[in-house]
Structures are given as structure tokens and as C-alpha cells.
Amino acid sequence: MSETTAAAETAAPHRYTAALAAEIEARWQDFWDEHGTYEAPNPKGDLAGDPGAVARPERFIMDMFPYPSGAGLHVGHPLGYIATDVTARYLRMTGHNVLHTLGFDAFGLPAEQYAVQTGTHPRVSTEANIENMKAQLRRLGLGHDRRRSFATIDPDYYRWTQWIFLQIFNSWYDEEARRARPIAELVEQFENGTRPTPDGRPWSELSEVERAEVLGGYRLAYASDAPVNWCPGLGTVLANEEVTAEGRSERGNYPVFKAKLRQWNMRITAYAERLLEDLDALDWPEAIKLQQRNWIGRSEGARIDFPVDGADGERITVFTTRQDTLFGATYMVLAPEHDLVDRIVPGAWPEGTREAWTGGHPTPAEAVSAYRKQAAAKSDVERQAEAKEKTGVFTGAYAVNPASGERIPVFIADYVLMGYGTGAIMAVPAHDTRDFAFARAFDLPMRCVVEPTDGRGTDPAAWDDAFASYEARIIDSAGEGVTLDGLGVTEAKARMTEWLTERGIGEGTVNYRLRDWLFSRQRYWGEPFPIVYDEDGVAHALPESMLPLELPEVEDYSPRTFDPDDADTQPETPLSRNEEWVNVTLDLGDGRGPRRFRRETNTMPNWAGSCWYELRYLDPHNDEKLVDPEIERYWMGPREGKPTGGVDLYVGGAEHAVLHLLYARFWSKVLYDLGHISSAEPFHKLFNQGMIQAYVYRDSRGIAVPAAEVEERDGEYWYNGEKVSRALGKMGKSLKNAVTPDEICAEYGADTLRLYEMAMGPLDVSRPWDTRAVVGQYRLLQRLWRNVVDETTGEVAVVDAEPDEETLRAVHKAVDGVRNDMENLRFNTAIAKITELNNHLTKVREVPRWAAERLVLLIAPLAPHVAEELWHRLGHDTSVVHEDFPVADPRYVADETVTCVVQVRGKVKARLEVAPDISEADLEARALAEPAVVNALGGADVRKVIVRAPKLVNVVPA
């Protein structure tokens, strides 16, 4: 007998091994694909199907779709995909029509960088990556409706991204109606005079350029010269998230400057209040809601006008949240870029201006211009470094404090930001830390108007910092028609707001931290804007018939780079080099015939494609509409418990807490306002999965060594004979600690990998990967297999006998627990309960068919391949995917007897087996009669007995 045969015979021919798992998994994956097992029917259209299935309650279960990187997947990536797949499978088995699929977020910088390096077209490398990722994901047995998958780079998809851009471009926010409306309705108001033009002239007298300018002030997508992150070393502008905390580019580590460039913006600020309000109805983690609330940053306060002394009619309008401290405002500060600065700067320094205020310049104009230049030339690196030091310069102008009547100096300083509030502040150095620091640096006066509660006295000259508490009373604040003295901060604010309003010099107002969304990038690999400019520079929307506007071929994908330190350079977009594409003659269908135009050569940011993809999954092949309204209403519409509609479950990483999730909410609201969809929110329930971490091993030089080759001896770690350090970090190629799903599948099979990832811990908690521990779930499947199949004969080994009482209860208890856990995404405890039941069945001599089948159904959402195989071996010819999930009989969920704990003074002294419905009196009597209790009491009187039938009695002696 040869050795191989001997080995094969001893290793039980029909054991569940990695080889058998691979065979089973491949076979069922093919079966599911052939039979369209995971296809969810729509109520109409090309994906319409079985009306019986459509009539079921619908559920839309979604993942944050991946960027198809060239590096492929590691085991951390599919964690969320497995979790949604388990949920989707559970919902299918509990009578729902489940939409579950996955697409690809495929525009992005890595493909473009790769193209620059290799000359490969980004589309070629991206599509190859997608194919590779699809193969890796297919191996995991994810039940996706493949008909609904797409990539954001498909022209059929980005046609609609461009279409939505045009919808946003062609609308404005009606503050009164609190919703977006078509821009044509605004034009109508201007035409018939119900809304006056900015300068009061009739609309008909405005030139085309003037009209475009007016409308640009209203459009939800508009071009502006807002400062952006310009990185000359890379030749492109960068999103904030691509700039490091040190103010350098994440890629290449070049300095980043603020530069004014004409850019597209989205007026997301118009939706600030609704984005805030609608959070309340969403089933999201509180931490994420909080992050969004902070990002939106609503502040209540007041706008106050300060007349400029000697400048006729000029006023400085500030926003403050501390109008109660107006009497303490002793100077003002404008942002260096503020428009008003040039108008208020006098020709010469006022008499007696201190040297420290002038910066040594002979005139205010020169001082201002020098400071502005210095501020603009600062890269963010320097700004960050100097953040604590206050700089600025006197403008030479004075304003009048409307409450105290005092003349107060006006400064410019870069600690006041143009982008927030009105770009101007009233400075109250005694009660604001920043103003305090500035006042100290420039020796400005301070007035205490809020009485300190910490015993520091009322003379700010003696203080070390500002007194900024809200829990205090106002003092020294009496003026013409208003007295705040003695009021608390809150009442004082209200009183002051009232007074400002009466006098017509201010009003209560709400301000938001949220900024408009910079929407253009100087890149190649993104959606082109469907915008052209005429010879006057007026932007025109392309008609829908010209969509998609496809990306043109270019010779060079790279942006033009410059001297990294030269902030005065301007980007040159890759698209602008294709002159033939840029300069076109088009008939826009506006009745003016063919004309010459220049195309917009910026592209949209990465976020664009992910702002609305949930909608396209619903109706992916529709070429009339982005989604059919009836289909959208079916899957996403509001219903009981989901007042604003949306996806039923959206799972992804918490790193998207503000950007993607806020942008997607914004687009939803615009589409909702314009009547294209019925859901005002895209994602009703959000769940953030934790990160799978991995140990990083480093040698004495701090360089990561291959984690797989590190050996552990007595709590120390060794690599190549050298001792190495261990720390928990991210998993990835660069840290040499990546474990791929492919290797785990090869070693144990996909079902084992799925179980392990779900069993590791609660889904929302980050935890370290431990390849050694994977075998535990493999053993679970081997025992499961052995409970059903005879390992030596391969025959089904279950018996058609009634289960004994204990097994009956074990099954029902497991069913009840697993259902509960599944509904709350607690897969780790669900697996523990399944394991317990499985372990119980390995102990009974013969496994009853009924119990084996329940067990197979319970594990089916988690380990679908082995479940499908066993289900068929047990004699069923329908797929387990659409079987009914077991239902627990409450009679068998509760044990016949429960263990009651008897405590004395909170310490467990005895345990009683009692009936679940035992009365409190009986239980108390039995507990007090228990010898161990009598013993513990030692004859002491019983003061009190707490009875929580049937589980606990606590006896308290005197």
C-alpha cells in the first residue's frame, strides 16, 4: 500500500477539508450565478420579476462601495461586505425582497498617478483592477444581484452624474419655501418684477453677462474665486483631506498654498439647517450625528453694525455669539482680504499712533498692503506653526461702539477668517481668549463686563487669560436705552438683541461653520463638467441630449508642475491640452444656432460618483431617467419608522462621517426638492464597522519586517535571529502584515473566513487579526459536517427520530437567540449560540434530522456554501437561500426549571432549581430555608428580603 493511500484513508475520505470546501463553494457559486439566486425583482422595468416576491416587504442593504485599488484586497476589506451579506441573507429567509449588490467607485487619483508613471490609460488599469477585485469578492460567496452592479467610470453611469450636476446648476434655493426650485422660476420673478434685481434696474435692461452674474449668485452650483489649496509641486489643487496637518501635500510632501482660482462650488450651505434638522430622524450612531452637527456648526448670535468714524455711511458688520458683551468691545478686527479694508484706510496715520500698531510703515495703506502680502505668501505650514502668535496691523481707521459710544481702533489680522461670519469681529479681549492674546500683543485696552466668579477681580490688566464663562452676571453695561447690569448671560443676550433690533443696527441671527463645497479638480481621471463658455465667458449648460460628455483622449495625463515654493503659479489642467476637444462649435438648442464655445476643463471631485449611487442600483439600465420614480418609491420611499425614506442599512467605515455622508445627503435633498425622488435622506440606518487591525513588527531601525515570518518565544518576538518590537496598527502591504482573503480561503475555505470575521467580536469594534484563531471556525464547520455526514461513508448520518427534550429546548433556545442577534447585527454572539447547539448535537448519540435541519438553516446566512450543500444532502432540491428561517416556539425557549441565585448581603450562597412561574412568597420561603443561607445568616435577624422571581433572592441581615 502506498503512503498516499494510507494517509488518505486515515484522514477520513469524506471529512470537511479545505479541498472539499473549495469544491463545494465553487459549485454553489456557479449554481447561484446560473439561477440568478440573488436577483431582486423590481416592480416594473427591465428588472421586473415575480409579483409574489415584489409583494414582500422590501429591504435595501448596502455597503460603501470600494475603490478598485491595484493592491487587491486584504482580510480587513470584506468585513463590512460579509456583515451586510449575512443580514441580507437573513432578511431573505424571513420573507423579504432584498436588494443587495456592489459597485465600484472608480474615478480617483491612484489610477491617474499610475497612468502618469506607466503611460497606461487609467481606464485600462482601473478596469483590470475591477475584474481582479470582482474575482476576489466572488470567492467569498457574497449574494449580490450582479445585474445591478456598475462602476462610476461607466459613461452610462456618469452621464447621470453630469445630469444631476446640471439639475443643481439649474436650480436655486428659495429661502421662504425652504427648498430648491428650478432657476427658470427665479428668472420669471425677475422678469415680472416680483423680485427686484440687485441694483434695481429692470431685468430686461440687463446684459446677458450681467444676468449670468446675478443668477450665479443664486445657483446651487456656481463658479467663484474662493481660495483653494494650491500645490505647485504637484501642479494641482487639493482637497482639504489631501493636505496634512503640517500643511503639506500627503503625496510628495510639497508645500500647499491658499490661492484664488476660479472654481466650481456647490451651495451646500443653503441646506445647513435642513441637514441638521433631518439628522434627528435617522438611525445613525450618535457619534457620527455629533460629528455632522459639529461640522455644520450652528451658532446663534447677532449681527451688529459698527459705524466707521469719519467715513460717511461705511459700516462694519460683525457676527458675534456674545452680543451681551458689546459694552466690552474695545477694538475691531477685519480679515485681511475683507473688501471694506480699502475703503476705510485713511491717507495718513492718526496723530499719536503707536509704533507697534503701524508695523513700521509710513502710511496705513502701505502697512495694510504689506501685511496682506505677508499673510498670502504664508503657506499653511507657517500659518499652523504660528497659530498661537497673534499678528496684525492697524488700519488707521476707527469705528464707534454703538452701545458705549466709544471710538475703537480697527485692525486687520489673520486670526479673523474671511470665510466665517462676516469676516469681521468686534473684539472683547476681557472675555475671549483670542482677543485677549491679541490685545496683550498690541497693548489694547480691555474692559471687564462679565463679573468673574473665580475671585480674580474685575481688572483685566491683572489677569492671565480671558474670563469666558457663561455662568456669570453682566456688569458695567449701561448705555442709551439699554442696561444689562445684573442680568445673566442668556438674558443679557436676549435684551441686547432686542435693543439692537429696535435701533435698527443689528438683529439676532444664526451662523454656520459649514462652507460651500469646492467642486472642481485640475485632474484628468474624473467626470468632465457638462459646461461650455461662450465668447463673453458666460457658462452654459449642455443640453441633456449631449450627455454623457465623455472624457477625451489626451497625450499626457500629468498636471504641469512648478517650483514647489512658487505660490504665484497657476494650474494647467490635462483636459485643456486637447485643443480640439476644448474649442467647439455647438448648437445648444437655445434658438441661437451653432456658436463657438470653450469647454470647462476641470473635472469633478472623487466624491461626485458616490453622492447618488444608491439610486442607480435601483434601476441601473434606465436610459430615460436616472431612476424610475415608481421603482425608487418601492425601495427607498418613506414608510413606518423611516419618515425620510432611504436605504434600510448602510455599512461602512467611520472615516466617511462628514464628507461623503454629508455630500450624499445634500444631493438627495436637491433631487427630492426638484421632485425626482421620494426620499429626502439617502441612508436611513447607518452602521460603522470597526477596523481589522494587525500587528506590525519592527526591527531595531524601526523598519517593518514580514509579520508572517516573525516567531514568538516567551512573550518576545524574533525575526531572522533579531529581536523585534510589536505594535498594533493598520493592515497593509507597506507594513508587511497584510493577510489576503485568498490565502485564508485556500487554507480553510470561504465559509470559515466568513465565520471567523463575524465571530471576532462586535461589528463596530476594531480588533486585531489573528490567523492562528481562524481554525476555531474551521473546526465548527467540521463538527457541523460530521453531525450530518458520515466521514467514512459520505452518507447522511441523521436519524428520523423525535428529538429528546433537551435537544428540543437547545434548538428552540438557539433559534430564539440567533434571531435576536441577527436583527441587531450581533453576529459574534449568534455564532456562539450556533456553536453551543452544534456542540450539543455532537454529544447526542444520533442526530435527529429535525435538529440538523434547524442547525443548517441557522448557519445558512453566515456559512452559505456549506449550508446549501448540507441542505441538499439532507434531501431538499430547493436552494436554502430562500428557505424560511426557523421560528422558535416560546414554550421550549424557557427552561422547565430556572436556576435561582440566593444571595446574602449580595454574595451568592446557594442556587435553587425552581419553576419559571414560582411565586415570590414561595421563592422567599425556599430561599430562607436553604441550609447555606441559614448558615450564612448565623442566627442574625433578617432585615429585608429582595425577591426577583424567578431568578434571584437577596437576603439582607440586620
Added chain:
RNA sequence: GCCCGGAUGGUGGAAUGCAGACACGACGAGCUUAAACCUCGUUGGCCUACAGGCCGUGCCGGUUCGAAUCCGGCUCCGGGCACCA
């Protein structure tokens, strides 16, 4: 600096009135010429007569008949924001 979240055996984690379910690892036994696989047992610490006893959920304090769980104060770790008036 401000705002969140977390800390339980050697490890991942269970547990909302019995701390340590389930799993990994470790140790012991069985099977085996041997090893692997598999099966069974032990596995928080200390004491122990092996029946049990005492201590124990980051630290200090509190509420309660009873606290891993609730409250106050700290320590450490992780995340977010950052001159936002």
C-alpha cells in the same frame, strides 16, 4: 486646547441582579510505532482538607439590598475638530 469613544483571564471577546458564554492559545489524557488530525479533561489569582473559602472587571471615591454595568474625580489608549468670533 475642545468634543466623542474605550479599558473585563495569556489572547479575541461574553455577561444590564450568578463575571469570564463562545473561540484561540497553553497544559494533561486518549487514539497513533510516531506525528498531525480528532476526542475527552483542566485553564482569572491566592488558599485548600479538593468540599469549599477569600480576592478580582484601569485607579480613587459615591449611590444601592446588590455595580463590569449608574454617578463624581483621575490615569492611560483610540478617534474627530482645531484661531469658527
